[in-house]
Amino acid sequence: MSVLDQSPVGAGLSPADSLRASVELAQTAEELGHVRYWTAEHHGSPGFAGCAPEILAAILLGHRPP
Template identity: 90%
Template sequence: MSGAASALRLSVLDQSPVGAGFSPADSLRASVELAQAAEELGYVRYWTAEHHGSPGFAGCAPEILAAVLPDMADASLGTWLKPSMAPGSWNS
């Protein structure tokens, strides 16, 4: 690639949704396949979202997904948790 296209760094954000008729295990398998495809296509990072207490999403622990992903030579795994509670409210 050359010019502006070579400077464009793309990433994937996967929420691991559990579709109708699918199990959380199906969703995690699809996430692994997506991460593999992202690496093959040259994406620089595969992001996974954390969802706690959301039955429509299988991705609650990125550490588990990271453990089942094959070694990613070119892309890396990232996660971000948006605070949804006031600081310290989870300690009560």
């Protein structure tokens, strides 16, 4: 099983809030044993905080416990 995270910016949330939620989702997915975590590209889409997978991956990996 895998996770697809699009980092949506929900009502009343900032992009930073959405990125924090993505970090929490990735950590939870890892704790649950998921082996695939997908991100998607959304150039020019204001409804998504993580528009470039390579940037979102760097953010997620930067918050991964050693």
